Amino acid sequence: MALFMQQGGTQYIDSFGLVRSGSDVQGETPIVRFERLVGDLPAQQDNAMVSWSLKGETDTVGRHWLHVGIRACPVLVCQRCMQPFVYQVQAENTLQVMKSEAELDALEAREEDEDEVTERIVGTQRMDVLALVEDELILALPYVPKHEVCPSLPEALADSGSDDARPSPFAVLGKLKKD
Numbered sequence: 616m617a618l619f620m621q622q623g624g625t626q627y628i629d630s631f632g633l634v635r636s637g638s639d640v641q642g643e644t645p646i647v648r649f650e651r652l653v654g655d656l657p658a659q660q661d662n663a664m665v666s667w668s669l670k671g672e673t674d675t676v677g678r679h680w681l682h683v684g685i686r687a688c689p690v691l692v693c694q695r696c697m698q699p700f701v702y703q704v705q706a707e708n709t710l711q712v713m714k715s716e717a718e719l720d721a722l723e724a725r726e727e728d729e730d731e732v733t734e735r736i737v738g739t740q741r742m743d744v745l746a747l748v749e750d751e752l753i754l755a756l757p758y759v760p761k762h763e764v765c766p767s768l769p770e771a772l773a774d775s776g777s778d779d780a781r782p783s784p785f786a787v788l789g790k791l792k793k794d
Contacts, residue, residue, distance in 0.1 A: 624648075626745055630738035633671035634679035634712050640744070641668035646689060649749045657690050657699045667748045671712075679712040679738065683751050691760040700762055706755035712738040 618632045618640065628640060646653060646663040653659055665687040672680040684707045691702045711733050713719040719735055736747075 625743060627741045628669060628744055629740045630671070630681060630712050630736075630742045631679070631714075631740060633669065634673055634681060634738070635671070637670075637672055639668060639670035641666070642744075643667075644745060644748070646687060648745065649752065652689065652749055652753055657692055659690050660688075660701070663688055663690075665748065665752060667744075669744065669747075681710045681712050681736070681738075683708045683710065683747065685748055685752050685755065687752060689752075689756070691756070693761045693765060694759050695761045696765040696767060698762075698765070698767070700760075702756070702760055704752065704755045706751060708734065708751055708754075711735040714738065 618629050618636065618638055620627050626642070632638075633640070643664045643666050646659050646665050649665065665685060667686075668682075668684040670682040670684075672682065674680065685704065687704045688701050689704065690699050692698070693700055713722070713735050714737075716737055719737055722735070
């Protein structure tokens with residue numbers, strides 16, 4: 616069986632074969648193909664692509680790892696000024712590939728009290744590459760997206776920053792301290 620195959624519009628990897636061989640696969644996919652990602656986002660740029668890479672590895676102890684890398688530039692809405700902007704995502708994550716759900720549950724139960732948690736997935740011979748990439752991309756987005764510096768603010772927000780606002784309620788405390 617091939618390590619990477621495409622059937623229709625879906626791309627699959629044999630995650631066990633990929634980690635055993637230490638192979639890697641990579642590709643580019645239009646961002647609009649990631650329906651869960653773009654479903655709640657503003658309209659995306661027509662030519663926006665997601666670059667992704669997957670690399671398998673088996674360490675000296677025999678544990679299997681899948682290194683996931685993504686690069687994308689989705690359009691998000693700034694929560695300060697409510698204007699759309701392009702957000703650059705460049706993320707890498709390492710997932711431990713487990714043989715079964717039972718093995719995953721047993722290992723997580725043993726590590727429940729530890730501070731550092733290793734992210735794990737159950738491997739398959741037909742793992743949907745784009746679903747895995749989409750999961751990582753969704754996790755890499757900020758919970759509250761915003762510009763570093765907003766290019767413009769709505770008038771209502773710009774006017775509320777004047778110095779003629781009411782006095783601070785703590786000014787009364789300052790007077791009490793002097794008495």
